[in-house]
Every structure is written in C-alpha cells, then in structure tokens.
Amino acid sequence: MMLSADVSSMLDRILDAATDNLRFAKILVQMGLDPNNVTWDAIFSRLLEIFLHNITLANMFALVGAIFFVATLLTQTMVPLRVANMIGCVFFAIFGALTGAVTTFLLYLLMVPINAYRLRQMLALVKKARAATQGDMSMEWLKPFMTQRKYRKGDILMEKGEAASEMLLTVTGKFRVVEINVDVPPGRLMGELGFLTPDNRRTATIECIEDGHVLTITYEGLLEIYFQNPQFGYYFLVLTSQRLLENLARAEAIIAQNRIAVQTIAN
Structure with a gap:
C-alpha cells in the first residue's frame, strides 16, 4: 500500500510539473482539457474518447496494414517478409480507396504486384534449392538475378591468382580452362570457387575460344541471395562440391595415365 501511494504521488507530481510547461499545456488545450484542472483519469478518458471517435472502417484497415508493416520489420527471412508486405499493402490500398486518397491507393496498389513478382522469384529459388538434394543442377532459377556480358575469341575472362568478385554462367560460345586444357560447355558455372577461397x-x-556471352552475378549478390534464402547455401554447396569432385576425378585420371606411361617406358 505504501509503495502504491508513493507511485501515485510521484505520478501526480510529474503531471503537475508537466502542466506548468507552456508547450504541454497547449497540447492539453488541443485535446479539450483544462491545464489548470487535469488528472490522469481525465487524460485517459479523453484519449479513449478520441480513439472511439476515430474508429472508422478506413482507419481499421490502416491499423491492420500498420501491424503487417511492423511484422516486416521483425521478419528475418525474405519469403514471409514479402507475404507480410503484400498483405499490408492491400490493407493500405483499401484505406486509400475508402478515404479518397488517390496517391496512397495507387502507391500501395502498385507495390502488390512488385512484391508478388519478387515473391515468385524467391519461391522458385527455394524450390530449386530443395531439388538440389535430388540432383537437379539446373541454373535457370539464378538467371533473373544475373546480368549479360559478351566476349570475343581471345578474350581472357579471368586469370589465376587475380582478385575475384563475381561468378559467371556460360550461355553461348566456347571457353577453356587454360591450366588443364578443358573446354567449358554452355550452362556451366565459372568462378564460383573464388567465392569460397x-x-x-x-x-x-x-x-x-569462340565468340559467346555469359551471365554474371557479383559475390555480394550471392551473399544477398543466401541471406534471403538460407536454403541457397546448401544448393551452392552441392554445385561447388560437384565441381571439386569433377576436378579430383580429372586429376586422378591424369595421374593414372602418367603412371601407365611411366610403366610403359620402364618396360
């Protein structure tokens, strides 16, 4: 009881000090309260009255939209963030329509298909990431995130030991790994190992070695995709593991050939 009385007394002193402030007093007047005779109960009652007075269908839609907007700030992954953002935009668009705010209506209405398109891309990425466990190594899902670049015969795409900042996907033309004299066919990744070193x-x-074009994506872009969809990390691991296993098998074949050649010479 003593503690409750002390808290009540402290709150009253805070309120008295606040009412002496000219700026706060103006706020109380705007709320319809008398700065010279104000209590906490009066403030609460007035706020409740204002709240009830402003409960309209349009404001309810705006409130729900705001809740979903806050949800986007608390969401850590991209797919649920896009879903929450789409729902929030729908409610804000309805709010704009009900209040006659054309700009608000058009703005949030336009954001719905944009979020839907990005959500579709993310869902396709997740689907391909899950399919990686079943051996689906198609790179079609990654193309919307890449930019095109053309090369002519004799151009050097990358040199061993130089700083790497992007990954490439062959589309047309012919390319060769100089150190091992192996051609890279269309639909293959190049430069992904530099992302891991x-x-x-x-x-x-x-x-x-033949005119063609490739698609490129920066390592920063790869990191962005990974943080948006952690499943991509597993998908990328499968891709790079396949490349390492292919390189290992190629090295073993070369060693076996050299061993046979040495034995033939020795005999």
Whole structure:
C-alpha cells in the first residue's frame, strides 16, 4: 500500500510539473482539457474518447496494414517478409480507396504486384534449392538475378591468382580452362570457387575460344541471395562440391595415365 501511494504521488507530481510547461499545456488545450484542472483519469478518458471517435472502417484497415508493416520489420527471412508486405499493402490500398486518397491507393496498389513478382522469384529459388538434394543442377532459377556480358575469341575472362568478385554462367560460345586444357560447355558455372577461397582469388585462367556471352552475378549478390534464402547455401554447396569432385576425378585420371606411361617406358 505504501509503495502504491508513493507511485501515485510521484505520478501526480510529474503531471503537475508537466502542466506548468507552456508547450504541454497547449497540447492539453488541443485535446479539450483544462491545464489548470487535469488528472490522469481525465487524460485517459479523453484519449479513449478520441480513439472511439476515430474508429472508422478506413482507419481499421490502416491499423491492420500498420501491424503487417511492423511484422516486416521483425521478419528475418525474405519469403514471409514479402507475404507480410503484400498483405499490408492491400490493407493500405483499401484505406486509400475508402478515404479518397488517390496517391496512397495507387502507391500501395502498385507495390502488390512488385512484391508478388519478387515473391515468385524467391519461391522458385527455394524450390530449386530443395531439388538440389535430388540432383537437379539446373541454373535457370539464378538467371533473373544475373546480368549479360559478351566476349570475343581471345578474350581472357579471368586469370589465376587475380582478385575475384563475381561468378559467371556460360550461355553461348566456347571457353577453356587454360591450366588443364578443358573446354567449358554452355550452362556451366565459372568462378564460383573464388567465392569460397579465403582471399577471393581465382583458381584458374579462363579464355574465350569462340565468340559467346555469359551471365554474371557479383559475390555480394550471392551473399544477398543466401541471406534471403538460407536454403541457397546448401544448393551452392552441392554445385561447388560437384565441381571439386569433377576436378579430383580429372586429376586422378591424369595421374593414372602418367603412371601407365611411366610403366610403359620402364618396360
């Protein structure tokens, strides 16, 4: 009881000090309260009256939209964030329509298909990431996030040991890994291992041997996709593991050939 009385007394003193402030007093007047005779009960009653007076269908839609907007700030992954943002935009668009705010209505209405398109891309990415466990190594899902670049015969796409900042996907033309004299066919990744090395250095030299074009994506773009959809991390791991296993098998084949050649010479 003593503690409750002390808290009540402290709140009253705070209120008395606040009412002496000219700016706060003006706020009380605007709320319809008398600065010289104000209590906490009066403030609460007046706020409740204002709240009830402003409960309209349009404001209810705006309130729900605001709740979903706050949800987007608390969401850590991209797919539920897009869903919450779409729902919030729908409610804000309805609010704009009910209040006759054309700008608000058009703004949030336009954001719905934009979020829907990005959501579709994210869902496609997640689907491909899950399909990686079943051996689906198609790179079609990544193309919307990449930009096109053309090369002519004799161009060097990357050199071993140089700093790496992007990954490439072959589309047309012919490219060759100089160090091992292996051609890279269309639909194959190049430069993904540089993304995994500690200092982001190229592990091989790639030369264009026939005019063609590739699609590129920066390592920052790859990180953005990963943080938006952690499933991509597993998908990318499968891709790079396949490349490492292919390189290992190629090295073993070369070693076996050399061993046979040495034995033939020895005999």
